[in-house]
Amino acid sequence: MLLHFENVTKSYPNVPVLRGVSFDLRAGEMLALTGESGSGKSTLLHLIGGLDSADSGVIAIDGALMTGLDDGGRAKLRRDVVGVIFQQFNLIPSLDVGANIAFQARLAGRYDAGRCAHLADLLGLSDHLAKYPEALSGGQQQRVAIARTLAAQPKLVLADEPTGNLDEAAADGVFALLCELVAETQAGLVLVTHSQRLAARMPRRLNLSNGQIA
Numbered sequence: 001m002l003l004h005f006e007n008v009t010k011s012y013p014n015v016p017v018l019r020g021v022s023f024d025l026r027a028g029e030m031l032a033l034t035g036e037s038g039s040g041k042s043t044l045l046h047l048i049g050g051l052d053s054a055d056s057g058v059i060a061i062d063g064a065l066m067t068g069l070d071d072g073g074r075a076k077l078r079r080d081v082v083g084v085i086f087q088q089f090n091l092i093p094s095l096d097v098g099a100n101i102a103f104q105a106r107l108a109g110r111y112d113a114g115r116c117a118h119l120a121d122l123l124g125l126s127d128h129l130a131k132y133p134e135a136l137s138g139g140q141q142q143r144v145a146i147a148r149t150l151a152a153q154p155k156l157v158l159a160d161e162p163t164g165n166l167d168e169a170a171a172d173g174v175f176a177l178l179c180e181l182v183a184e185t186q187a188g189l190v191l192v193t194h195s196q197r198l199a200a201r202m203p204r205r206l207n208l209s210n211g212q213i214a
């Protein structure tokens with residue numbers, strides 16, 4: 001099992017967000033995660049990515065028990081196994097687009113110049129490699145974030161509204177490309193989307209509501 005979630009709970013002060021969430025994801029499996037704004041989708045991805053810790057329950061990734069790891073152990077798992085495409089992109093402002101795309105792959109020890117160039121080309125970024133993130137549009141920054149994650153070839157891709165800044169036609173194209181590239185590497189994918197149209201195109205769908213998967 002690539003990802004195992006068992007009875008996971010998470011609250012912020014005075015805000016119970018996840019109230020016992022359980023699901024599994026196999027290697028190569030792709031699922032859409034939907035739910036109203038504020039339902040806890042980003043929180044759930046952050047727990048999987050080890051960016052925050054659960055209050056109770058079990059999270060295991062690729063056989064490793066996340067809930068038993070310290071910060072360093074979670075960071076290593078995130079670097080080696082998981083790739084997060086953040087809702088707010090989280091690009092590194094001091095690095096140009098080319099270096100942003102290469103960054104995660106270098107950290108993971110899987111940098112491949114050819115793969116980076118290929119991804120930049122597929123995502124329409126080849127003419128922007130020497131620019132800095134601040135000089136890009138929201139949609140361009142979003143595509144850099146996608147390329148950066150895929151360049152590192154993670155076993156598990158977590159994508160938080162990865163087409164939220166694109167118009168419908170561009171969103172469809174990038175969504176199809178993301179699914180194709182994830183399938184090529186036989187990674188698992190958890191894709192958060194507000195779009196019922198895109199969710200309907202995923203083989204499996206989960207909906208978060210009132211802190212639980214409905």
Ligand SMILES: Nc1ncnc2c1ncn2[C@@H]1O[C@H](COP(=O)(O)OP(=O)(O)OP(=O)(O)O)[C@@H](O)[C@H]1O
Nearest residue numbers: 012013015017035036037038039040041042043044
């Ligand atoms: N760091 C935090 N501190 C306090 N409350 C938080 C924090 N992060 C999230 N929350 C709260 O947890 C709830 C879930 O937030 P989350 O960002 O996971 O929702 P979401 O489903 O991703 O929403 P959206 O669709 O708008 O991105 C919200 O009520 C939010 O206000």
Ligand SMILES: [Mg+2]
Nearest residue numbers: 041042043087
């Ligand atoms: Mg969110």
